[in-house]
Amino acid sequence: MIEENLKSLLERIEKSCVRSKRKKEEIQIIAVTKRVPLQRMVEAIECGLKNFGESQVQEAKEKFESLQSSYPFLKWHMVGHLQTNKVNRAVEIFDAIQSVDSFKCMQAIDRRASQLGKVQGCLLEIKVSEEPTKFGLREDEVQKILDESSSLKHIYLKGFMCIAPYFDDPNKAKPYFSKTYDLFNRFFLKSSLKIDEPVLSMGMSHDFEAAIEEGSNMIRIGTALFGERY
Numbered sequence: 001m002i003e004e005n006l007k008s009l010l011e012r013i014e015k016s017c018v019r020s021k022r023k024k025e026e027i028q029i030i031a032v033t034k035r036v037p038l039q040r041m042v043e044a045i046e047c048g049l050k051n052f053g054e055s056q057v058q059e060a061k062e063k064f065e066s067l068q069s070s071y072p073f074l075k076w077h078m079v080g081h082l083q084t085n086k087v088n089r090a091v092e093i094f095d096a097i098q099s100v101d102s103f104k105c106m107q108a109i110d111r112r113a114s115q116l117g118k119v120q121g122c123l124l125e126i127k128v129s130e131e132p133t134k135f136g137l138r139e140d141e142v143q144k145i146l147d148e149s150s151s152l153k154h155i156y157l158k159g160f161m162c163i164a165p166y167f168d169d170p171n172k173a174k175p176y177f178s179k180t181y182d183l184f185n186r187f188f189l190k191s192s193l194k195i196d197e198p199v200l201s202m203g204m205s206h207d208f209e210a211a212i213e214e215g216s217n218m219i220r221i222g223t224a225l226f227g228e229r230y
């Protein structure tokens with residue numbers, strides 16, 4: 001079932017790329033496996049998926065410990081909100097923390113990464129709507145944190161992430177994606193950070209096509225690969 005889901009996901013990605021005159025190779029898929037059991041993750045790995053997203057540190061840690069020795073090539077992405085008291089364990093597991101939303105959080109990550117002799121990949125989460133349940137940085141906070149981040153030697157800031165509000169018609173999410181794309185261009189790509197492959201992580205099962213058409217190069221897909229979560 002994952003194999004078929006992946007096939008149709010790839011076809012839809014390709015169509016969005018054709019519509020927006022982009023290359024499908026530019027789009028990375030993060031398979032979001034929160035509340036997805038190990039067995040199905042293994043199935044996904046056998047289909048060739050390597051990038052996994054989790055939203056809770058404890059769940060990720062358990063899965064990481066079960067899979068790491070057999071599949072050391074996997075990349076783990078933290079996509080959920082990161083509480084300060086979970087930073088230490090998060091840095092032990094994740095290749096990328098996509099939900100950095102304050103300098104305080106970044107400093108805590110830097111401190112732990114330094115202890116572990118690691119440079120931690122991170123994305124800044126951008127708050128695109130006023131919904132109280134959403135986290136992230138506002139436009140007027142972005143420049144400051146980019147400047148501050150350059151002093152942290154154990155942080156590798158690779159780009160931005162956003163979560164658009166839900167609309168029945170996913171095309172309605174486009175203004176939120178294009179806003180983030182604009183901030184990514186104006187602030188991240190213009191900053192002094194030297195990044196080989198800048199990441200703009202936008203789009204989930206419901207709205208990834210709209211996100212790709214507005215410039216996303218990393219989509220985070222759960223339901224469309226694994227089915228509904230319970």
Ligand SMILES: *Cc1c(COP(=O)(O)O)cnc(C)c1O
Nearest residue numbers: 032055079204205220221222223
């Ligand atoms: C759960 C989650 C996803 C995947 O959601 P689906 O709608 O199942 O594709 C993507 N990003 C974040 C931040 C999530 O928490």
